[in-house]
Amino acid sequence: MTRLALTVNGERHVIDVEARHTLADALRERCGKTGTNLGCEHGVCGACTVLVDGEPARACLLFAVQLEGKSIRTVEGLAQDGRLHELQRAFMEHHALQCGYCTPGFLMLAAWFIERYPQADDEQIRELVASNLCRCTGYQNIVRAIRAAADRRR
Amino acid sequence: MKVVGQSVQRLEDEPLVTGRGRFVGNLSFPGELHMRVVRSSHAHADLIAVDAAQALALPGVAAVWTFADVSEVPPIEFRPTRVQGLEPYRQTVLANQCVRYVGEPLAAVFAESSYVAEDAAELVAVDASPLPARLDARASDIEPTVLRKEYGDVGEAFRKADQVITLELSIGRHSGVPLECRGAIARQDPETQVLELYGATKRPHPNRDVIARMLRLDPARVQLFEGHIGGGFGVRGELYPEDFLVCLAALRLGRPVKWLEDRRENLLACNQSREQFHRISAAIDSAGRILGLQDEFFHDQGAYVRTHGARVADLTAGMLPSVYRVPAFRAVAHYRLTNKTPAATYRAPGRFEATFVIERVMDAIAQRLKIDRAEVRRRNLIAKSELPFTRPFQVLDTDLVLDSGDYAGLLEKAQHAFGWDALERELAGRRTSGECVGMGLALFLEKSGLGPTDLAKIGLLENGDVEVVTGAASLGQGVETVIAQICADALGVDYKRIVVVHGRTDRIHKGFGSHASRTTVMTGNAACKAAQTLRARILEWAEGQFDLPQEVLDIRNGELVRTDVDARPLATLRELAGRAKFEAEGEFFSDHMTYPYGAHLAVVAVDRDTGGVRVLRYLVAYDIGRAVNPMLVEGQILGGVAQGIGGALYEEFLYDETGQPLSVTFADYLIPTAKEVPQVEVLITEDAPSPLNPLGLKGAGEAGINAVGAAIASAIDDALGQKIFVTRLPVTPVQIKRALI
Numbered sequence: 090m091t092r093l094a095l096t097v098n099g100e101r102h103v104i105d106v107e108a109r110h111t112l113a114d115a116l117r118e119r120c121g122k123t124g125t126n127l128g129c130e131h132g133v134c135g136a137c138t139v140l141v142d143g144e145p146a147r148a149c150l151l152f153a154v155q156l157e158g159k160s161i162r163t164v165e166g167l168a169q170d171g172r173l174h175e176l177q178r179a180f181m182e183h184h185a186l187q188c189g190y191c192t193p194g195f196l197m198l199a200a201w202f203i204e205r206y207p208q209a210d211d212e213q214i215r216e217l218v219a220s221n222l223c224r225c226t227g228y229q230n231i232v233r234a235i236r237a238a239a240d241r242r243r
Numbered sequence: 244m245k246v247v248g249q250s251v252q253r254l255e256d257e258p259l260v261t262g263r264g265r266f267v268g269n270l271s272f273p274g275e276l277h278m279r280v281v282r283s284s285h286a287h288a289d290l291i292a293v294d295a296a297q298a299l300a301l302p303g304v305a306a307v308w309t310f311a312d313v314s315e316v317p318p319i320e321f322r323p324t325r326v327q328g329l330e331p332y333r334q335t336v337l338a339n340q341c342v343r344y345v346g347e348p349l350a351a352v353f354a355e356s357s358y359v360a361e362d363a364a365e366l367v368a369v370d371a372s373p374l375p376a377r378l379d380a381r382a383s384d385i386e387p388t389v390l391r392k393e394y395g396d397v398g399e400a401f402r403k404a405d406q407v408i409t410l411e412l413s414i415g416r417h418s419g420v421p422l423e424c425r426g427a428i429a430r431q432d433p434e435t436q437v438l439e440l441y442g443a444t445k446r447p448h449p450n451r452d453v454i455a456r457m458l459r460l461d462p463a464r465v466q467l468f469e470g471h472i473g474g475g476f477g478v479r480g481e482l483y484p485e486d487f488l489v490c491l492a493a494l495r496l497g498r499p500v501k502w503l504e505d506r507r508e509n510l511l512a513c514n515q516s517r518e519q520f521h522r523i524s525a526a527i528d529s530a531g532r533i534l535g536l537q538d539e540f541f542h543d544q545g546a547y548v549r550t551h552g553a554r555v556a557d558l559t560a561g562m563l564p565s566v567y568r569v570p571a572f573r574a575v576a577h578y579r580l581t582n583k584t585p586a587a588t589y590r591a592p593g594r595f596e597a598t599f600v601i602e603r604v605m606d607a608i609a610q611r612l613k614i615d616r617a618e619v620r621r622r623n624l625i626a627k628s629e630l631p632f633t634r635p636f637q638v639l640d641t642d643l644v645l646d647s648g649d650y651a652g653l654l655e656k657a658q659h660a661f662g663w664d665a666l667e668r669e670l671a672g673r674r675t676s677g678e679c680v681g682m683g684l685a686l687f688l689e690k691s692g693l694g695p696t697d698l699a700k701i702g703l704l705e706n707g708d709v710e711v712v713t714g715a716a717s718l719g720q721g722v723e724t725v726i727a728q729i730c731a732d733a734l735g736v737d738y739k740r741i742v743v744v745h746g747r748t749d750r751i752h753k754g755f756g757s758h759a760s761r762t763t764v765m766t767g768n769a770a771c772k773a774a775q776t777l778r779a780r781i782l783e784w785a786e787g788q789f790d791l792p793q794e795v796l797d798i799r800n801g802e803l804v805r806t807d808v809d810a811r812p813l814a815t816l817r818e819l820a821g822r823a824k825f826e827a828e829g830e831f832f833s834d835h836m837t838y839p840y841g842a843h844l845a846v847v848a849v850d851r852d853t854g855g856v857r858v859l860r861y862l863v864a865y866d867i868g869r870a871v872n873p874m875l876v877e878g879q880i881l882g883g884v885a886q887g888i889g890g891a892l893y894e895e896f897l898y899d900e901t902g903q904p905l906s907v908t909f910a911d912y913l914i915p916t917a918k919e920v921p922q923v924e925v926l927i928t929e930d931a932p933s934p935l936n937p938l939g940l941k942g943a944g945e946a947g948i949n950a951v952g953a954a955i956a957s958a959i960d961d962a963l964g965q966k967i968f969v970t971r972l973p974v975t976p977v978q979i980k981r982a983l984i
């Protein structure tokens with residue numbers, strides 16, 4: 090076991106992990122952040138997407154011990170002061186989720202994207218959405234929701 | 244304003260967008276153990292010995308079980324059915340003496356952490372002696388049953404035929420593959436001794452009864468809890484070996500036991516579906532009208548009969564004549580076992596397959612007689628005036644009566660919305676200039692609202708909200724919202740003030756769950772009745788309390804009002820709740836399913852260099868009778884189309900010649916991404932409300948996927964300019980490349 094400090098949504102968590110513990114398991118089991126879901130644990134589905142120092146990363150492909158000193162943002166950190174993030178609102182308004190299992194991953198991916206590329210067109214948004222898997226929605230409403238949130242931000 | 248028919252926002256969403264989902268993997272109980280299943284690595288082998296000594300020696304391992312530890316548990320039951328011959332082929336919860344597919348559970352390890360459980364599972368030594376694997380249902384010598392459906396004089400139809408068309412068609416093995424893998428936690432409440440199972444869904448009540456029966460427990464001491472579920476699609480919420488293992492372990496080891504499968508296990512061990520081989524012949528007259536159909540098919544059930552018994556084969560045979568007249572019909576279904584993962588239902592079970600087959604026949608008739616594809620269909624459609632239309636056989640042990648519809652009308656609307664005629668000319672032009680593009684068309688019949696009954700209990704809560712307790716399950720489809728909308732109108736309150744309870748056996752004594760597109764129809768009508776009764780009770784009570792005739796009393800926007808004096812409020816529901824207890828029940832019965840229908844239209848482009856197929860446009864037209872929430876209906880359809888595209892072009896569970904599965908990661912089992920799924924157009928019509936329920940409802944869950952294989956096949960043929968090129972799904976680039984060379 091190694092003791093390490095993870096910074097998650099601005100909070101410091103001092104946890105004990107084995108070298109082989111993934112970031113996803115550490116977040117879920119040691120930090121109480123179960124919002125990050127696991128769909129494949131081999132880097133394809135993107136359900137586990139979180140932001141590491143502002144960049145999207147697959148939490149199932151990182152070991153927790155790699156994250157010392159980095160800042161991690163998860164879906165629990167999207168809403169600020171009790172106010173939902175515009176993406177969260179857009180996902181609800183545009184019916185961009187059904188079972189909601191893929192949703193945290195898409196939200197984190199899109200949160201990074203609309204900040205980085207506020208001018209993105211539909212084609213680029215679709216390209217982005219193709220990074221992750223959703224088995225319920227057929228993606229169309231996810232694209233629409235991200236579009237709407239990006240527009241609101243502009 | 245009525246809220247039924249409005250695309251209101253879902254009640255389910257907020258916890259799911261904020262990371263507060265209660266998926267089973269997010270739950271934990273103090274002192275829990277973690278289960279890991281040791282699975283067969285052989286497709287077929289005699290088990291000589293399973294040695295757990297080394298695993299047991301690992302620190303943190305509490306127990307390791309093999310068949311000997313669970314031998315008193317009977318093989319897993321399937322649903323009651325009239326089909327004979329299935330019993331000997333049920334699966335035991337751990338393999339006994341022989342393993343019959345790669346992934347079959349043969350031992351279970353219980354340990355302090357999931358990591359340790361996995362380490363220990365690796366240490367279980369399995370000695371097995373391989374046997375030859377049966378991999379082709381057509382050649383398999385194990386045939387538990389043969390199903391037959393027949394009416395009319397088929398022999399005579401073929402003698403009279405102007406022409407006979409015969410096709411050999413097959414559908415590849417694929418399945419629901421929800422994004423959340425299966426999972427379960429069992430625990431025994433130390434005080435009440437009640438066994439609780441979390442992660443349950445789909446059919447909580449029937450599943451509770453089966454678990455109690457198989458583990459010899461009092462059903463009143465077994466309770467199932469749903470939480471959130473990351474997609475169902477037919478496969479999640481059926482009972483699997485692992486469900487019994489966690490329950491038994493919680494009872495025996497006296498600690499909560501948690502099991503979460505990983506994706507590889509999910510692709511090896513969760514129900515697979517669809518694999519069938521058809522040989523179909525159509526006797527037609529000179530105008531392309533079908534005089535008789537005869538289909539013989541082989542259904543690949545995999546290694547064991549699972550909870551659905553022979554339902555998929557039964558539905559395939561029963562739904563095959565679809566929306567067409569077909570005066571004489573015979574289907575013979577060979578239900579066969581192979582050494583592959585057991586099969587069961589996947590969204591639109593039997594229909595994805597049957598629609599592909601019958602619509603290929605329609606295209607073949609069109610090509611043979613050089614008639615337009617839509618015209619051939621029109622000539623064979625059951626006319627509006629012929630409805631209700633009875634097929635003289637049963638599906639799912641209910642009479643097949645097509646309740647209402649205007650099939651030709653829908654076809655016309657769909658073609659119009661798609662711009663079919665103009666598109667036909669445009670694509671012909673593009674083909675002349677060298678592009679490989681084409682369009683396709685498929686009609687389909689759905690079924691929904693499977694009975695026998697559903698119950699709903701409704702009551703006013705202290706805070707003035709209304710609670711509706713149902714026997715339904717929520718797999719992401721929006722059941723809370725839809726039921727709330729229905730009750731809101733019936734009662735006169737805002738739908739946001741209605742709390743819908745589902746998936747809990749401790750809150751209502753019976754329920755048949757959510758599957759077969761039944762919930763909106765069955766639970767919806769039950770909840771509506773309950774809400775109407777509640778409303779009547781409130782008004783009756785108010786009559787005495789306020790000394791006013793009922794005719795001038797109403798409930799509007801959550802308030803009791805008198806209507807004769809300018810809708811003056813008399814009391815809020817909260818005030819009423821403080822003065823008396825208001826409760827009601829409603830039950831809805833149905834012995835017939837209701838049959839929605841629709842059309843899929845597609846444009847595809849084939850890449851000559853890669854053999855890849857791109858879907859350029861897609862339209863689904865669907866008559867739902869009455870849409871409670873059009874946005875959610877559309878959502879169901881969009882998701883279904885994406886899955887259908889998977890089954891038509893990408894997804895397949897492949898096995899090598901020894902029965903080793905080749906599709907065990909998301910890099911091999913290809914779920915379509917946003918790049919493969921086009922923008923989909925949806926046309927929802929309400930021309931044919933169901934006469935079978937007061938709200939006129941039909942189901943929405945399976946319309947999006949039903950005809951995708953059929954429509955894409957039709958479009959690929961058109962693009963390639965080849966007659967019935969597509970005879971097998973999924974259509975792979977390799978197949979197409981071969982044809983283009």
Ligand code: FES
Binds near residue numbers: 128136138
């Ligand atoms: S769980 Fe990390 S990519 Fe699928």
Ligand code: FES
Binds near residue numbers: 186190191224719
């Ligand atoms: S909403 Fe279910 S997987 Fe995306």
